């Protein structure tokens with residue numbers, strides 16, 4: 001199956017409305033159908049769409065729909081806000097792994113612009129959490145500054161909550177799992193990755209990129225970068241090997257300009273899930 005977004009929801013909406021007598025609903029549907037309502041085929045059961053989709057889309061608060069529609073984009077449909085919980089086992093997950101500075105975040109941004117995917121960077125979630133003022137938050141701040149891997153109970157909870165809150169079903173999980181403890185804790189939740197997108201990049205290239213990133217990160221300095229590289233080789237590479245043995249790794253040569261890297265990434269996504 002392909003990740004490519006389709007106007008499938010529009011069609012479902014129109015067919016669900018064919019038997020409906022509600023004029024107001026039809027008016028809303030026509031305006032929605034004129035937008036490109038994107039969703040992906042695999043994320044939704046036809047029964048759910050026919051039974052409830054028209055109702056909850058039209059009942060979404062205006063504030064949720066208006067800004068995106070003004071920009072000519074798809075109105076956001078958030079299943080969680082609409083009261084539908086997406087079962088964990090329905091989530092389609094791709095782990096995006098590679099050394100620090102290999103370009104994971106850069107390529108994930110490009111992917112979400114083209115496909116119906118939610119990008120969750122474990123590092124970003126942890127950086128937000130470290131500002132929470134909790135004891136955990138302080139621990140996370142210290143660990144990031146030292147290039148250490150935060151215990152799974154923190155990271156897995158943050159990822160799980162972000163997935164649930166998104167109300168979506170297809171995720172790029174960037175920078176996780178980083179060690180065996182992470183991997184095992186995630187799999188215990190019942191979720192597993194469809195495949196692993198692995199960015200292969202020489203250390204010298206990654207170091208140059210990180211030193212030039214200038215985003216004010218506490219770990220983008222020569223001393224912490226050295227520690228992060230060591231942790232990557234010792235703890236994270238074995239995870240990539242683990243998935244490689246399962247035939248789940250799709251490897252990209254990341255030492256090229258971002259557009260060239262992306263054209264290869266796109267090809268790997270067009271293969272869909274096997």
Ligand SMILES: Nc1ncnc2c1ncn2[C@@H]1O[C@H](COP(=O)(O)OP(=O)(O)OP(=O)(O)O)[C@@H](O)[C@H]1O
Nearest residue numbers: 099100101102103104105106209213256257258261
């Ligand atoms: N293909 C590329 N060529 C040159 N520079 C790149 C390329 N991809 C990303 N960069 C730059 O390198 C830096 C690191 O990229 P990015 O943040 O995407 O990496 P990352 O793998 O997500 O890093 P981290 O794991 O540390 O979060 C950024 O400044 C980015 O603009």
Ligand SMILES: O=c1ccn([C@@H]2O[C@H](COP(=O)(O)O)[C@@H](O)[C@H]2O)c(=O)[nH]1
Nearest residue numbers: 122123143144147148149150155175176
């Ligand atoms: O799953 C994770 C992800 C990240 N960390 C910590 O955060 C920093 C920065 O991560 P980036 O992916 O480079 O944004 C990383 O060095 C770890 O300290 C983590 O512990 N677990």
